[in-house]
Amino acid sequence: xxxxxxxxxxxxxxxxxxxxxxxxxxxxxxxxxxxxxxxxxxxxxxxxxxxxxxxxxxxxxxxxxxxxxxxxxxxxxxxxxxxxxxxxxxxxxxxxxxxxxxxxxxxxxxxxxxxxxxxxxxxxxxxxxxxxxxxxxxxxxxxxxxxxxxxxxxxxxxxxxxxxxxxxxxxxxxxxxxxxxxxxxxxxxxxxxxxxxxxxxxxxxxxxxxxxxxxxxxxxxxxxxxxxxxxxxxx
Numbered sequence: 004x005x006x007x008x009x010x011x012x013x014x015x016x017x018x019x020x021x022x023x024x025x026x027x028x029x030x031x032x033x034x035x036x037x038x039x040x041x042x043x044x045x046x047x048x049x050x051x052x053x054x055x056x057x058x059x060x061x062x063x064x065x066x067x068x069x070x071x072x073x074x075x076x077x078x079x080x081x082x083x084x085x086x087x088x089x090x091x092x093x094x095x096x097x098x099x100x101x102x103x104x105x106x107x108x109x110x111x112x113x114x115x116x117x118x119x120x121x122x123x124x125x126x127x128x129x130x131x132x133x134x135x136x137x138x139x140x141x142x143x144x145x146x147x148x149x150x151x152x153x154x155x156x157x158x159x160x161x162x163x164x165x166x167x168x169x170x171x172x173x174x175x176x177x178x179x180x181x182x183x184x185x186x187x188x189x190x191x192x193x194x195x196x197x198x199x200x201x202x203x204x205x206x207x208x209x210x211x212x213x214x215x216x217x218x219x220x221x222x223x224x225x226x227x228x229x230x231x232x233x234x235x236x237x238x
Contacts, residue, residue: 007083014092015078021096022071028103029060029067032110059110062184063102066126069165069190070099070133077137077158083145091136098129119176119183126187127169134162153205160201164194 033056036049074095078084105125112118141155168190175183 011078011081011084014084014089015075018074018078018092018096019071021099022067022074025099025102026064026067026071029063029106032056032103032107033060055113056110058113058184059106062187063106066165066187066190067099067102069194070095070129073133073137073158073161073165073194076161077140080147080150080154080158081140081145082147084140085142085145087139088136091132091139095129095132095136098125098132101125102129113181116176116180119180120173123169123173123176123183127166127173130162130165130169134166137162152209153202156205157198157202160197160199161194163197164190167197168193 033053036046036053038045038049040046102125105122109115109118109122137159141159146155168187172183172186175186
């Protein structure tokens with residue numbers, strides 16, 4: 004188990020490094036204005052022209068940060084992992100490393116339907132791969148002992164927030180390019196909503212399972228009561 008824990012630590016550190024590099028590279032596409040003049044109005048106009056790039060940077064920073072936070076949360080719940088997580092984890096990192104290009108394409112063409120759909124599709128791909136990764140990682144035998152079924156269910160539920168937001172953004176990009184990205188700002192609310200629903204369902208299921216033995220015992224007692232009552236006069 005100690006060796007498995009060491010390998011888990013190495014996998015987590017490597018993943019964190021890829022997330023950190025990708026999120027840092029986002030700022031490269033915000034080019035510093037070099038105008039050669041000191042006129043304030045010219046500088047303000049140059050800065051205003053950077054709005055799409057700055058918005059793309061902030062948006063992708065938040066999205067990649069959300070993906071990292073979910074990855075960090077799930078792998079923090081593990082004491083080990085199976086080999087089945089390696090492929091989806093590497094695929095997730097592949098898409099994360101590609102995010103700076105998708106962001107630059109969208110920022111350079113803010114009203115382009117193709118650029119917006121390409122960006123949303125990249126996010127959707129990352130979200131679906133992460134959903135697959137979490138499904139393979141959160142398996143019995145690899146989870147910390149103190150975790151409850153509600154904790155695990157909530158994390159699984161949270162993983163649906165980004166896929167739903169990315170899918171809606173992809174759909175809206177066909178009709179309202181650029182404005183479709185507003186949906187992505189709702190990712191924190193969607194993740195909390197899905198987590199709440201999943202936790203409530205898990206807790207109800209757990210309570211129902213606990214009630215089954217008590218109900219069975221009560222039924223057995225009720226079945227025996229008439230027999231005891233009938234045997235009392237003969238005694």
